[in-house]
Amino acid sequence: MKLQMGAGRTYGKPLTGVILAGGENKRMGGRLKALLEWGGRTFLELQLEQMNQICEETFIVTNRPELLTKYRSDKVRFTADVQPGLGPLAGMQAALRQIGDGAAVWLVGCDMPFVSAGAAAVMAALYEEYGVDAVIPCIDGRLQPLHAIYGRQCLAAVERHLEDGERRMMKLLDSIRWIAADEASFKKSGISLDFVQNVNTTQQYKLLTGGPAETRFQRETIKVEEAQRRIFQHLRLQPPERVPLEMSFGRRLAKPVAAAQPVPHFRRSGVDGYALAAADTADTSSGQPAALDIVESILCGDVPALRLKPGQAARIMTGAMVPEGADAVVMLEMTDKMNGGGPGERVCVKKRMTPGENVTPIGHEAARGEPVLERGRLIRAGEMAVLAAFGHAEAEVYKPPRVAIFATGSELLDLNVPLAPGKIRNSNSYMLAALVCEAGGDPIVMPVLPDDAAEVGRSIEAAALRSDMIITTGGVSVGDKDVLTEYFADRPGALLFNKVAMRPGSPTTAGIVSGKLLFALSGNPGACYVGFQLFVKPFMRGMLGAANVNHPECEGLLEGPYAKGSAYPRYVRGMMEMQGERLIVKPAGLDKSSSMMSIKDADCLIFIPAGGSGAAAGQKVRVIRLDSPSG
Numbered sequence: 001m002k003l004q005m006g007a008g009r010t011y012g013k014p015l016t017g018v019i020l021a022g023g024e025n026k027r028m029g030g031r032l033k034a035l036l037e038w039g040g041r042t043f044l045e046l047q048l049e050q051m052n053q054i055c056e057e058t059f060i061v062t063n064r065p066e067l068l069t070k071y072r073s074d075k076v077r078f079t080a081d082v083q084p085g086l087g088p089l090a091g092m093q094a095a096l097r098q099i100g101d102g103a104a105v106w107l108v109g110c111d112m113p114f115v116s117a118g119a120a121a122v123m124a125a126l127y128e129e130y131g132v133d134a135v136i137p138c139i140d141g142r143l144q145p146l147h148a149i150y151g152r153q154c155l156a157a158v159e160r161h162l163e164d165g166e167r168r169m170m171k172l173l174d175s176i177r178w179i180a181a182d183e184a185s186f187k188k189s190g191i192s193l194d195f196v197q198n199v200n201t202t203q204q205y206k207l208l209t210g211g212p213a214e215t216r217f218q219r220e221t222i223k224v225e226e227a228q229r230r231i232f233q234h235l236r237l238q239p240p241e242r243v244p245l246e247m248s249f250g251r252r253l254a255k256p257v258a259a260a261q262p263v264p265h266f267r268r269s270g271v272d273g274y275a276l277a278a279a280d281t282a283d284t285s286s287g288q289p290a291a292l293d294i295v296e297s298i299l300c301g302d303v304p305a306l307r308l309k310p311g312q313a314a315r316i317m318t319g320a321m322v323p324e325g326a327d328a329v330v331m332l333e334m335t336d337k338m339n340g341g342g343p344g345e346r347v348c349v350k351k352r353m354t355p356g357e358n359v360t361p362i363g364h365e366a367a368r369g370e371p372v373l374e375r376g377r378l379i380r381a382g383e384m385a386v387l388a389a390f391g392h393a394e395a396e397v398y399k400p401p402r403v404a405i406f407a408t409g410s411e412l413l414d415l416n417v418p419l420a421p422g423k424i425r426n427s428n429s430y431m432l433a434a435l436v437c438e439a440g441g442d443p444i445v446m447p448v449l450p451d452d453a454a455e456v457g458r459s460i461e462a463a464a465l466r467s468d469m470i471i472t473t474g475g476v477s478v479g480d481k482d483v484l485t486e487y488f489a490d491r492p493g494a495l496l497f498n499k500v501a502m503r504p505g506s507p508t509t510a511g512i513v514s515g516k517l518l519f520a521l522s523g524n525p526g527a528c529y530v531g532f533q534l535f536v537k538p539f540m541r542g543m544l545g546a547a548n549v550n551h552p553e554c555e556g557l558l559e560g561p562y563a564k565g566s567a568y569p570r571y572v573r574g575m576m577e578m579q580g581e582r583l584i585v586k587p588a589g590l591d592k593s594s595s596m597m598s599i600k601d602a603d604c605l606i607f608i609p610a611g612g613s614g615a616a617a618g619q620k621v622r623v624i625r626l627d628s629p630s631g
């Protein structure tokens, strides 16, 4: 069976990774292919980095585990061919025997340095959607069974083939139900097709490593929405924690909250007055008051002792429980006993009452069990009141992501150092720290990194182990000391994107470092700010469970012309002002990528579509609001 299908949903179950690292490597002069290097790292390292992104566990199938011990970890295990020397099918047999019924593997050959977690995720989604035994990529008209998804149910066929002496992977496809994932299904998800590239011969290896290509200039420009989609593929929710309610302001709920009791949970008086039966006032007017016997006085917090009989009333305070037999409360001002009338006395009521008047019925605001706060909701004043009303002394909220912030650049001075020619002070780190706080994270401002790619690499990799996310600024363009560009040039598999169709911030870069998202924002302060708002902020909202990760948007009218055209859409730091019914927007100040002063005045980003002439005065524009109470 063979279908050409597009990508569907993402795979709901964890995959097991399998790297076939056996084989004799005759054509590589006996070198272990898994240990060949690309960009300073072994193929195995590059592969495990991808596998760790989507696999709970990865098996390396090898008969020489002693050569690979340094790759062993709690997520990486070894297994050996049952019968060595029978090729990939035997390796597959060994791996499938390790996993449980219903599970599936992402199986790759060890000679593919660019295996892709993104491609595997696309295939895993198809695997689940179509309920097949396997999903095989078909690239350039060739099936690639050694970068494919296989279900455990393939084991029987694999074993039958091996018993019959059949070692060809392609032959296996005759006995299982599979579909092909075509080029379009990967392209649609922005996945480069080089994941199937493999190295069989010394010649091919030389070609692969022969001279560093000038990748810094060869960038794939993607749309803002596509960049957001790529980073969101790596979204993981923060773990929950419990905090005292009074400490929960600004946090996001990790659990929905339902009404523990109806609100109100007893019939409540809305005024200070007398509870009575409306029927007793049927003929009443100011000239003809009704005289009722006062039987008790009910204060807030009291439970009425008596059920009112016809002709009776009870003095009652705002918020107190309305007694049985009463269906209305008349305000003190409508009676002759404004200054007190207690049991044994009579009250004259001067108003004709209607049933229900000034009585709040049970459940008027919320019924018992009614959902009142959704998961991911930002806790502010109203939410605090609700949580308190339902007896939540503690709130279950998501832990704030720890965000390591690195400024890069040898021109950057510490804040307490005198300014020197050519040098500047590092303002981005502090701006980012504030933005991270605003987004509900814990910023960790790290020491400024010099323009040294190796040192930058070491620092961000170490930080990735101790934080939930990393932000760097600077060094993402094409300059000689653009260190983040250098870092990713050596690790193409770790890169999510490095060019976005937007101004400012077109070289905004993102990638995965030790399993954590790295946002490499531009060093230009304006671009750094916009990059944060468009990518980091929504991602952080997602980590904290927010239902809506995007900034709220509205339409506004440009106050004056915006004369600067651009090949890319422009996100102008702007200010909003209501003039009558109309929302008028204008740039907050100098809007260059390198300008910093206008950031403090911006409460929105004005979207100017790409085009030669910018936008005209009075033109209707998209306004991305940054002033939202939901952070």
Ligand SMILES: Nc1nc2c(c(=O)[nH]1)N[C@H]1C(S)=C(S)[C@@H](COP(=O)(O)OP(=O)(O)OC[C@H]3O[C@@H](n4cnc5c(N)ncnc54)[C@H](O)[C@@H]3O)O[C@H]1N2
Pocket (backbone or CB within 6 Å): 407, 408, 409, 411, 412, 424, 425, 426, 427, 428, 429, 473, 474, 475, 476, 477, 478, 479, 482, 504, 505, 506, 507, 521, 522, 523, 524, 525, 527, 593, 594
């Ligand atoms: N030949 C080209 N040059 C540039 C291009 C290009 O395509 N071709 N792109 C431009 C664009 S667009 C941008 S945006 C910037 C991106 O620059 P980088 O991210 O590489 O940043 P740096 O080169 O490190 O610094 C740029 C600028 O920002 C100042 N800076 C850096 N860090 C900080 C900080 N922490 N606080 C305050 N200011 C900072 C730095 O001193 C520079 O002035 O590249 C264009 N060039």
Ligand code: MOO
Pocket (backbone or CB within 6 Å): 502, 503, 504, 505, 506, 507, 522, 524, 526, 527, 593, 594
């Ligand atoms: O994309 Mo850059 O931030 O415009 O100058």
Ligand SMILES: [Mg+2]
Pocket (backbone or CB within 6 Å): 474, 475, 476, 477, 478, 479, 481, 482
């Ligand atoms: Mg630069």
